[in-house]
Amino acid sequence: xxxxxxxxxxNRGLQLDEPLIFEQGRAGRCGVDLAEITGTKNRLGGTDxxxxxxxxxxxxxxxxxxxxxxxxxxxxxxxxxxPLGSCTMKHNPRxxxxxxxxxxxxxxxxxQPLSTVQGALELIDTCATWLKTISxxxxxxxxxxxxxxxxxxxxxxIRAALTDRGDARKRVLVPxxxxxxxxxxxxxxxxxxxSIPANExxxxxxxxxxxxxxxDVAAIMLTNPNTCGLFENDIIRxxxxxxxxGAFFYCDGANLNAIMGNVRPGDLxxxxxxxxxxxxxxxxxxGGGPGAGPVVLSEPLAAYAPLPFVVHGxxxxxxxxxxxxxxxxxxxxxxxxxxxxxxxxxxxxxMMSHGSDGLAQASADAVLNANYLLAELKxxxxxxxxxxxxxxxxxxxxxxxxxxxxxxxxxxxMIDEGFHPMTMYFPLVVHGALLMEPTESESKETxxxxxxxxxxxxxxxxxxxTEHFQQAPRLTPWRRLDETTxxxxxxxxxxxxxxxxxxxx
Amino acid sequence: xxxxxxxxxFTIRLNRPASxxxxxxxxxxxxxxxxxxxxxxxxxxLQNLALVAATECTTEDDMDALVAGLxxxx
Numbered sequence: 152x153x154x155x156x157x158x159x160x161x162n163r164g165l166q167l168d169e170p171l172i173f174e175q176g177r178a179g180r181c182g183v184d185l186a187e188i189t190g191t192k193n194r195l196g197g198t199d200x201x202x203x204x205x206x207x208x209x210x211x212x213x214x215x216x217x218x219x220x221x222x223x224x225x226x227x228x229x230x231x232x233x234p235l236g237s238c239t240m241k242h243n244p245r246x247x248x249x250x251x252x253x254x255x256x257x258x259x260x261x262x263q264p265l266s267t268v269q270g271a272l273e274l275i276d277t278c279a280t281w282l283k284t285i286s287x288x289x290x291x292x293x294x295x296x297x298x299x300x301x302x303x304x305x306x307x308x309i310r311a312a313l314t315d316r317g318d319a320r321k322r323v324l325v326p327x328x329x330x331x332x333x334x335x336x337x338x339x340x341x342x343x344x345x346s347i348p349a350n351e352x353x354x355x356x357x358x359x360x361x362x363x364x365x366x367d368v369a370a371i372m373l374t375n376p377n378t379c380g381l382f383e384n385d386i387i388r389x390x391x392x393x394x395x396x397g398a399f400f401y402c403d404g405a406n407l408n409a410i411m412g413n414v415r416p417g418d419l420x421x422x423x424x425x426x427x428x429x430x431x432x433x434x435x436x437x438g439g440g441p442g443a444g445p446v447v448l449s450e451p452l453a454a455y456a457p458l459p460f461v462v463h464g465x466x467x468x469x470x471x472x473x474x475x476x477x478x479x480x481x482x483x484x485x486x487x488x489x490x491x492x493x494x495x496x497x498x499x500x501x502m503m504s505h506g507s508d509g510l511a512q513a514s515a516d517a518v519l520n521a522n523y524l525l526a527e528l529k530x531x532x533x534x535x536x537x538x539x540x541x542x543x544x545x546x547x548x549x550x551x552x553x554x555x556x557x558x559x560x561x562x563x564x565m566i567d568e569g570f571h572p573m574t575m576y577f578p579l580v581v582h583g584a585l586l587m588e589p590t591e592s593e594s595k596e597t598x599x600x601x602x603x604x605x606x607x608x609x610x611x612x613x614x615x616x617t618e619h620f621q622q623a624p625r626l627t628p629w630r631r632l633d634e635t636t637x638x639x640x641x642x643x644x645x646x647x648x649x650x651x652x653x654x655x656x
Numbered sequence: 657x658x659x660x661x662x663x664x665x666f667t668i669r670l671n672r673p674a675s676x677x678x679x680x681x682x683x684x685x686x687x688x689x690x691x692x693x694x695x696x697x698x699x700x701x702l703q704n705l706a707l708v709a710a711t712e713c714t715t716e717d718d719m720d721a722l723v724a725g726l727x728x729x730x
Binding site for chain 1: 695
């Protein structure tokens with residue numbers, strides 16, 4: 152077996168063992184030689200550096216190799232299948248990248264005179280128009296930086312609207328299967344969270360919802376399709392009941408890729424919804440950002456949207472950066488500047504290159520791909536709910552019962568097979584969840600290889616080859632990391648060996 | 657100049673609203689800084705202030721163009 156081969160160097164073929172950059176530094180080694188500066192006055196006001204700050208000294212070729220080698224250890228959507236459920240890891244079309252790099256966009260400063268950035272403001276406005284049209288909503292806040300900040304934006308708008316009408320309320324209803332950011336957002340906005348159970352079909356239990364709904368409920372936060380990959384059939388009844396109770400309907404738009412171009416959330420009675428441009432509209436993510444989370448708003452919430460925003464002025468596009476006086480209802484600023492401009496360019500490129508028919512087709516293909524996985528795997532793995540799914544399919548771990556293999560072990564074995572694992576242990580409503588979202592990007596050949604791999608691994612687990620799973624991954628630069636120690640005693644920055652020994656005592 | 661010491665940017669007081677001066681500079685092809693009034697909610701008392709920054713990408717020609725532009729428009 153490959154894993155038993157030990158090399159002298161620590162390298163594994165062309166997979167090179169790479170130490171931290173700090174461990175490679177040697178004092179006095181130099182990449183760039185700059186001339187001494189003369190003839191200027193020191194204006195640092197006594198804040199000059201007084202001692203070395205401990206950056207490693209490396210030559211240019213060492214530095215280039217270091218970053219090339221660590222970049223080769225990345226696994227991303229450009230390298231292979233990435234079925235991470237609830238994350239919509241779709242292909243990032245290269246035309247988006249080309250347009251985002253146009254110097255007229257890439258070299259802008261967000262605070263340039265407005266006369267010099269009319270094209271950029273028009274792009275934000277056009278992107279906003281497409282998003283409002285797709286969602287069937289009258290207003291939008293473009294500035295939120297990502298989905299969770301979009302949730303915060305939406306809930307702050309709801310709170311501002313309720314406060315404005317002198318009707319401060321105390322509770323927010325959140326289904327059990329929700330993304331963890333939903334209850335976190337409600338609490339951050341000062342609300343108590345009241346959890347709604349799911350029914351046996353994986354949807355919101357409508358009767359339980361009605362029992363919890365009263366005049367003290369500010370909003371419901373609902374994802375549709377939900378995190379089980381299922382369309383909430385009662386969504387219009389839920390929206391009507393919420394509005395009858397004087398509350399608002401927040402929709403988590405994380406799963407918009409399932410319905411884009413086919414269903415408009417505005418027609419379902421939604422009051423606000425964030426749109427993850429980095430999911431549905433193909434802007435790159437998975438490396439910590441940047442995301443972009445514009446929030447579409449209904450008429451009753453539109454006035455409370457955050458600053459700044461683009462408007463049509465007398466001499467072209469204008470930017471409202473301040474609001475004062477009696478009519479000023481905006482809840483203020485969420486973020487520096489106008490939003491994630493680079494993501495607006497990419498998202499608009501995605502929308503315009505697909506057209507409205509192409510967006511509907513992309514969404515339909517995403518649903519088709521997920522249902523293909525579900526149909527091919529339903530007799531091998533254990534689907535959590537009966538019937539077809541939307542853009543992602545959910546399984547629980549009952550197919551691994553009595554094998555000694557856990558969902559985690561199974562996922563680690565998938566890494567040795569060259570696949571990024573699906574989402575594990577989420578949503579929490581099923582035991583040992585495995586949530587798969589193939590998106591529209593994947594070919595049938597890729598899906599078939601993935602299906603064959605999962606079937607093969609399941610057969611190995613059932614045949615009692617437990618060791619194979621518990622030892623996985625074997626073929627990665629690092630094996631299983633000590634996640635418990637990492638959580639309890641996180642080491643967040645490198646320090647020279649001597650100090651490290653001291654800290655360990 | 658308002659601050660005698662600084663890292664990468666400093667504030668200057670102009671003899672008229674900074675937004676006008678910066679717009680006039682833009683007409684001459686110079687991005688001359690940021691009116692401080694864009695950064696704060698109460699812009700009136702700050703309206704003549706401009707924030708000017710330089711980076712490692714700023715060339716001597718850029719700096720000369722800013723100085724020449726300011727001489728012209730002020």
